Amino acid sequence: MNAPLIQTRNLKKYFHTARGPLHAVDDIDITIKKGETLGMVGESGCGKSTFGRLLLRLIEPTGGKVLYKGENILDYGQRKMKDLRKEMQIIFQDPFSSLNPRMTVSEIIAEPIKVTGMIKKGNDLLERVFELMSIVGLAERFVNTYPHELDGGRRQRIGVARALALNPEFIVCDEPVSALDVSIQAQILNLMMDLQDSMGLTYLFITHDLSVVKHISNNIAVMYLGQCVELAPTEKLFENPSHPYTRALLASIPVPSLKNRKKLEVIQGEVTSPINPKPGCRFATRCPSVMPECLEPGLELKEIRPGHFVSCALYH
């Protein structure tokens, strides 16, 4: 049951820019076990979406390995990759721009099935579309509507149905609820957790919202400027946030209660450029507990408690 489904080894992606290589994803090692969810948290530009796309080989990495069921998918040829894509799907952030406005709901959901030739007969195909619609809680009457006629929550349900169409094992969820209102967000999160239970899905759940990720994940990876700074089981991370950035991130969230009012803790400064980063810790410029050692290279994730990894000079 809990065999690793997908793993990365030293996964890197550098984009070429006029000012030098942009380190979008820098040496990421993670493991997601079958049926579990890894939450990936970080602010804009930390490389979390790039990482999700690398896992699916939607973009080619600069270096490292992506192991799916123990095999490096970067060695796969086109045909093998096409077969594999049935097992790996993605749900995008913006349900307004990720659906083709000229296709009806049934065409959108049926498209992956047609492309792969999984079901050939028209009637069976329509039956499958209705089945998927009922799985994600879309009423049958919407089958011939266009995305613009539907609200954000229903559109995101179409995105989920499309991702489920080929019975995948692994789904990258790239900020699937951040464009939705909070009451609708809760409906979609509940749906995704139910689907995981009933279909044994494995998720990489990318988000900037720590409260969402706490709710849905088994493990959490905190990203900062292309690097994973802390990796731990969800409960351990929240009980004992150890990297100064994780602590700052947690302290910045406005909590809907009056208990800690007006005590928002603030870290100064902003994210530095990921182009040609200096050696040493990338958070050093904003870190409240910065030390001279922080500027030296060679910082790696270190296991400070069983299962709890932190990349910080405080623990070296």
Next chain:
Amino acid sequence: MTEKLLEIKDLHVMYRTDDDEIFALNGVNLSVEKGRTIGLVGETGAGKTTTALSIMRLLPDKVGIIRRGEIYLEGRNLGSLTESDMRLLRGNDVSMIFQDPMTSLNPIHTVGDQIGEVVKLHYPDLKAESVEVKVDEMMEMVGIPAERKIEYPHQFSGGMKQRIVIAIALACNPKLLLADEPTTALDVTIQAQVLKMMNELKEKFHTSMILITHDLGVVAQICDSVAIMYAGEIIEHGTVEDVFEGERHHPYTIGLFGSIPDMTKKTDRLNPIEGLMPDPSTVPPGCRFVDRCPHRMDVCSTVSPEIIIRDTHQIKCHLFSKSGEALRSTDKNHERGAAS
């Protein structure tokens, strides 16, 4: 009793397009006291931004129509002002911060010029040097070095752009600031910086503020009172203590709190509100929330609920009228369970 700065009375606004009429606000009553911050909370389409645009008289021309109701600023009826009076009032007495800092600034003018423009417009006699002094002062106030005033918006990050938008809004020391989702487009650590700054500025200048947001966490951090909007109506209104810690709530408020993943507790499922906001092109009799309400009664779909007031706390729901009171007490335990 503090002095009322702004008073909105029974405001009805609709948007008229070629083939549709959208009833965006259906009887909004709201007042803002001097130096206080009120949070206007609700989901997309609840009428939060329409309320702000009505105060600024910036509803889209010929499309957005105030059907009924008045807005008073320090006793002056804003509806009776001429357009040129209104122009003087905007920026000087009331100013507004929009949601998206990326699109609120003009990309072909330096940020210093954009801050200076407001000052020049409202103080035409001011010498150029004094305008520059004011610009420097505003930049420093929002935490950006004044040397950077010669730079263009694209040279700043999102958080800094929003600080500049705030500097423009506060340049003439307005009495009322309308902030429409000022931190929604920002990352959390940057949001925390901006919220902290807004808190400090508010205390320094005693500016009253209407903060429009969908984030109850932001409200808890910086507001004195809260109005919760649903389908063009304010359905609950009170101090933050009333709304966050009080016992009695509108069922929609309970649903809204239940939908937020709680950071401090381990829960397996969220308690979302089933269904969607009603179609705004009709105004049926009765409560607008009736189709999604777990406590609906027969009366809810036929009679619009009155506003029940207890001290500072107002709730627009039949559960709290005399006939609903009995029912509420039997339901209360269940209700609190759902909220936690």
